[in-house]
Amino acid sequence: MSIPRRFSSVHAWFQARPTFALVMLAISLMALPFLVGGGLGNSWVRVLDFVLLYMLMALGLNIVVGYAGLLDLGYIAFYAIGAYVYAWLASPHFGLHLPFWMVLPIGAAIAGVFGVLLGAPTLRLRGDYLAIVTLGFGEIIRIFMNNLNAPFNLTNGPQGINLIDPIGIGGFSFGKPFVLFGQTWPPTYLYYYLFLAFTLLFIVIAMRLQDSRVGRAWAAVREDEVAAAAMGINTRNVKLLAFAMGATFGGLAGGLFSAFQGFISPESFTLWESILVLCMIVLGGMGNIPGVILGAILLTVIPEALRYLGDMQRAAFGQVIVDPADLRMLLFGFALVAMMLFRPAGLLPSRVRKREFAARDGAREQEQSDLYDARA
Amino acid sequence: MDIFTQQLINGLVLGSIYALVALGYTMVYGILELINFAHGEVTMIGAMVALTVIGVVMGAAPDLPGLMMVAAGLLVAIPACMALAFGIEKVAYRPLRRAPRLAPLITAIGVSIILQNLAMLVWGRQYISFPPILPHNQHEFLGAHITDLQIFIVLISLLTMAILVLLVEKTRLGRAMRATAQSKEVAELMGVNVDRVISATFVIGAAIAAVAGVMVSAYYGLAHYYMGFMLGLKAFSAAVLGGIGNIAGAMLGGLLLGVIEALGAGYIGDLTGGFLGSHYQDVFAFFVLILVLVFRPSGLLGERVAHRA
Numbered sequence: 001m002s003i004p005r006r007f008s009s010v011h012a013w014f015q016a017r018p019t020f021a022l023v024m025l026a027i028s029l030m031a032l033p034f035l036v037g038g039g040l041g042n043s044w045v046r047v048l049d050f051v052l053l054y055m056l057m058a059l060g061l062n063i064v065v066g067y068a069g070l071l072d073l074g075y076i077a078f079y080a081i082g083a084y085v086y087a088w089l090a091s092p093h094f095g096l097h098l099p100f101w102m103v104l105p106i107g108a109a110i111a112g113v114f115g116v117l118l119g120a121p122t123l124r125l126r127g128d129y130l131a132i133v134t135l136g137f138g139e140i141i142r143i144f145m146n147n148l149n150a151p152f153n154l155t156n157g158p159q160g161i162n163l164i165d166p167i168g169i170g171g172f173s174f175g176k177p178f179v180l181f182g183q184t185w186p187p188t189y190l191y192y193y194l195f196l197a198f199t200l201l202f203i204v205i206a207m208r209l210q211d212s213r214v215g216r217a218w219a220a221v222r223e224d225e226v227a228a229a230a231m232g233i234n235t236r237n238v239k240l241l242a243f244a245m246g247a248t249f250g251g252l253a254g255g256l257f258s259a260f261q262g263f264i265s266p267e268s269f270t271l272w273e274s275i276l277v278l279c280m281i282v283l284g285g286m287g288n289i290p291g292v293i294l295g296a297i298l299l300t301v302i303p304e305a306l307r308y309l310g311d312m313q314r315a316a317f318g319q320v321i322v323d324p325a326d327l328r329m330l331l332f333g334f335a336l337v338a339m340m341l342f343r344p345a346g347l348l349p350s351r352v353r354k355r356e357f358a359a360r361d362g363a364r365e366q367e368q369s370d371l372y373d374a375r376a
Numbered sequence: 377m378d379i380f381t382q383q384l385i386n387g388l389v390l391g392s393i394y395a396l397v398a399l400g401y402t403m404v405y406g407i408l409e410l411i412n413f414a415h416g417e418v419t420m421i422g423a424m425v426a427l428t429v430i431g432v433v434m435g436a437a438p439d440l441p442g443l444m445m446v447a448a449g450l451l452v453a454i455p456a457c458m459a460l461a462f463g464i465e466k467v468a469y470r471p472l473r474r475a476p477r478l479a480p481l482i483t484a485i486g487v488s489i490i491l492q493n494l495a496m497l498v499w500g501r502q503y504i505s506f507p508p509i510l511p512h513n514q515h516e517f518l519g520a521h522i523t524d525l526q527i528f529i530v531l532i533s534l535l536t537m538a539i540l541v542l543l544v545e546k547t548r549l550g551r552a553m554r555a556t557a558q559s560k561e562v563a564e565l566m567g568v569n570v571d572r573v574i575s576a577t578f579v580i581g582a583a584i585a586a587v588a589g590v591m592v593s594a595y596y597g598l599a600h601y602y603m604g605f606m607l608g609l610k611a612f613s614a615a616v617l618g619g620i621g622n623i624a625g626a627m628l629g630g631l632l633l634g635v636i637e638a639l640g641a642g643y644i645g646d647l648t649g650g651f652l653g654s655h656y657q658d659v660f661a662f663f664v665l666i667l668v669l670v671f672r673p674s675g676l677l678g679e680r681v682a683h684r685a
Binding site for chain 1: 409411467468471472475476477478479480481482483485486487488489490492493494496497609612613616655656658659661662663665666669670673
């Protein structure tokens, strides 16, 4: 990852003291919700939780898009499947209240199965064709969720499913406020630590995967599928594995979302969510974990921060001229275009991608996979 | 009333609109291999601009015949969309012509978001109704009803497609477009100004999209800042169904998709024993898309891209 020069001495200082850096990082991560909650208000702790949830999704999608080079525009479908499975197995909707340690893996596994089901027939398509098929799949799942309240009520249609059980261990529930230091803290604080644990786990898995035999196979398939097949890689299985693994991550994140919100409806699983997660990866730097993390933070926090535009307008003009919610998406669109025009490799590009972009001017002839193809 | 004939007619009318939008996708894809995500939004802008103009004309000269008002709307909407597409191509796609493929796809999504939200700021969140200025007489036809409006839509679509085919087959610009689609390098060597051809492709596609936008809003009697999104997806499916990059394919794919949708929505309830209803209409386009891509990735009439899929 690239570090701006003026930070490099600080960076080196920390690099020389890895234990100290790790302890500092751990302490700041532990203290973060209290700092944020104290400084900006409790609603921002909730934003923090969503940052972590999106990070989970982005890390999962990064396996599919960043590692294996398969463009997936329907990723939110797997998140939706995980969320709905959790809601079915742990809410009054069917009267089932299974514990989360059973429900989360089931949801993740079902999402993974759907990943294989979608991937098996479509993975021989490449590039933007695959993108469109996955997009169609995402829409199909959403339309079914929206309409499967008849003839039997599976999803409760557009109203969604309510009163989903919060995550609890024994008698301890993450869904209730807790008392610490003589003060009562809302459940968003507890969920922060839970999500943080999952995020750290995902990061470790994703990093280990990248350096594993499978990870190298993914990179090979991404760079040149024909050459990879010639090297003895079973490209179909390798791509399916990426799809299934990304879907599993997505399903798990969906289950957590379901428990955290306590309410889900098809509205949470639109195409724009898929695009948002994809943009996090692209913005941060595809295939690079620090980049993906940065992308998830930026794209979750910035839209929230833009809510203040309403107050700013009121202060400046005495009234809200443009609804900040409308303005947010507009600015988001501009940011996407500007990003691609001025920094197409992302904010923190991976070393490989950076080399690809740098080499483009010199050696443009190089044959690469569809997605990364520099069109001569 | 014969339900089958009725659904067939409805499907063909809707399908001719899909076909018009699909043409824009297929022409751009044929030359740049880019899914121009913003095309659906260009269609929406066309409808919105035309509706605004129609509103103004109605206020100024309420005695004009309805067709004249719609023509006035089209006369403003078409150049507006052409200018818009020209700008989009110049700002968001041209600088990325040599970038990795994902880059222009992302800017296309970005442009799409921008246009949607600009439209929402300008025209508001509510549905805008298309004034009932066009004749709505019903005719009996093979045991089904067909309205003046439906006939009008099909005629305009056919006319637009005929003009496009003439343009592509008979003019210098059309020849340059076909050459560029085959090979940009060779076309350039032959003296074709490739940048100009690409611009022209976007602009022509946008002009057709404006016509489609006006007709779709006349057909449903509504326009909405979000209408371009689903329309765009379906039109793209239609383009893939017919064979992307192939102009005749886009027309065929559009008509077929319209018919499949209408018949599917009409019969799905009976076929599944009432399990699935007509509100699954939007699903058909995607099922068709997935099936086509899996079993015949080059589409019904396409051959050129077969090796790529």
